Amino acid sequence: MNPESPSLARLPAQLAAAVTDACASVSHNLNGQKLGKKGRVTRERILAAAIELIDSPDEPVTLSSVARRASLGMTSLYNYFTDLTELLLAVLEPVMATSESAYLHLLRERWPDEELFDCCYRFVRAYHDFWLRHSRLLHMRNALSDQRDARMLSHRIDTTRPIISLLVSQMGMETPLDGADTSMATMVMIGVERSITIATDPDLRREVGMEGVSPDRFLVPGARLMELAIRDGRSGSRYLSH
Incomplete structure (x- = not known):
């Protein structure tokens, strides 16, 4: 993994814990595959990347920009989120927690x-x-x-x-x-x-x-x-x- 890739460690502790809890509650990806530790970590990386982009007001927030920030291909990202609204809702869940x-x-x-x-x-x-x-x-x-x-x-x-x-x-x-x-x-x-x-x-x-x-x-x-x-x-x- 790229050492500059998004990490929950860079988020406020309470928000990072809420992201971890939210990802732990998701048992399968969109292809129906059961998420193991690697899958949950990937999902956490995507959410961390989205949060970093949202917190950078000069950068656009799109699925492709999130994928780049998370060092993932679009195919990998689509395993977890179908569109931007779904991704933003996933970010909103730990925020509202x-x-x-x-x-x-x-x-x-x-x-x-x-x-x-x-x-x-x-x-x-x-x-x-x-x-x-x-x-x-x-x-x-x-x-x-x-x-x-x-x-x-x-x-x-x-x-x-x-x-x-x-x-x-x-x-x-x-x-x-x-x-x-x-x-x-x-x-x-x-x-x-x-x-x-x-x-x-x-x-x-x-x-x-x-x-x-x-x-x-x-x-x-x-x-x-x-x-x-x-x-x-x-x-x-x-x-x-x-």
């Missing part, structure tokens, strides 16, 4: 009324920081989702469901995710995600002349919006029952 420690855990304890804004801000800041660490990958996912890639759209929805569910709980409700009372939590989440999308997109910020503007320009209003929604929910506001 770190979301619990990154931001979800902050929502699991009931936030005291007297500290509500501070708790909302801590969550919004943690969610922003997670997006900032994985900005290009998450923007690629959302771009494909906006283009109606069904697999990416499904992923985008599925990763927001836990947040919406926990926000509903913070509002003092026990409504299932498809209940009417999730409307406010859903609207808050849409607003927070969209504002963080802007805050973590350097190209968009440059285009609208917002380079150098503090992320708090977006994060503080997002936290305030979340606070107001939770307070409304806890007060039993009639607006949440329509």
